[in-house]
Amino acid sequence: MIDINKDRLITLETTPPKLPTIEPMIEKIKKSEAYKYIDGFSTTDCPLSKLKYNSIIAAYKLQKNFKKPVIATITMRDRNKIALQSDLLGANDLDVTNILAITGDPASMSDQPNTKAVVEGNSTLLLDIIRAFNNGMDYSGKEFKIKPKPITPFAVSNSFAKNFSSIEKKMYKKVKHYAKGIITQPVFDEDIANKLISIRDKIRFEFKDTREFDLIFGFFPITKLKTAQFLKSHVPGIYVPDEWIEKLIKAHKISEDEEYKVGLDLSKTLFEKLQKIHPKIHIMTANRFEIVKELF
Template structure:
């Protein structure tokens, strides 16, 4: 399964990914069904790794299940819960399972989640995780010891937040991730497309690696206000909240808004990363409304 990598390496290809949350339990059927709905609409499906520090099925196991069903996954790997030994072990396991796409993340704070008394690890953060992946790909572990069976073939990516208030910090961290080996970038939720345009022109233009704008399905005005209150760095504009508030069918309006944002992003960057928490089934509808046909 190399559809995602091939798309990223094809300069004019519009790259599409979507996010699926693993179940909080041992039954993967709903996740598999959502993956099947997305299979011919996106190049790959991200599986979150303890997103918001909330317990869910192992991202590695979830990706293996999706891959078994013919759905190409992107394995999210967060540094919060494992030390360098565990992280490298999971990366070697991903390679052995045929999982190639990796999104390297630092991870959300433990206190934000459903186990606030858990002990965070953070032995690595995302840049050092990217460096570790690069070493593994070159046949070395973190301590520069040779892997007896040769290197891995992992395709690493990273997160980026074009709406970060610190422009110099954003540029510095983006460049560090590039230098560490990131081959693609998925952005946080984008609401300010002028800011995204500025980022692409002043920072993103320094690389040919694809940058995918994060597009989030807002289900209602209440949902938008909740995100504004509890998700750091996100400010959903009042006009969007007003649209949702006045709409007779807020969820349908949310689909329209997401489709409009996909169309805007298509003029600015190389792709989109779609997030529709608990309504992944609506992602094909968003893409249809945005004029994005199924993949060939």
């Protein structure tokens, strides 16, 4: 189980492949030595509604291979209450007890023809189901003959908004539903990181001793101009500083190697600053695991 109360927590996101095995991904992690620098992993659940290997089984295999805890993502998009609880029971038996609850990307984005979403609620419903499991019963209130192992629930948050009160309201709601870890979208600015910490502190004060939760900064190392421009223009809830764009434009005009060098330098500097502000960080690399080693 991931201990959200640790002074330092570094996790690494993995996206299982569209294959009947995750062995190639495991070998890639081993070759990169990324596992040596982190405290745990996460597995995504068919991001962008694209078909991928199962997130829970992937989490089990990563835990077995690397002896580190894994947060398995479960989306609301693909499951009703029966399927959600069935998956939680199976995950529990496999010792996959860190669960990231998300609503999920729209089914309309899927690579599978005529895909329809199966949505009975947003991520707070799954948080409520996890709460019931942690009390030894299913969502209908019926007690299990064997109580499930404790589940640590995680949720997500945007890292930027024109009005940060909207982030506060959504984060408050998820903590109210007993999320213990809130993983943000990637943070690219120190001031934004400090604003998010202020929101965390305010919510903690409002709940006083009735909730146990902490924030985990999302971190995405940028090494290409097109990635920075895409995140800035097309991904809601993320802020990429103009300074980053300008420096990457200049580097891009020189060479691909210079572009990578400048991007990595910006990312590494930010990573060091974020660790000083709050050393609980979730690294997202789009499975470019080799870059983890370069950050430390």
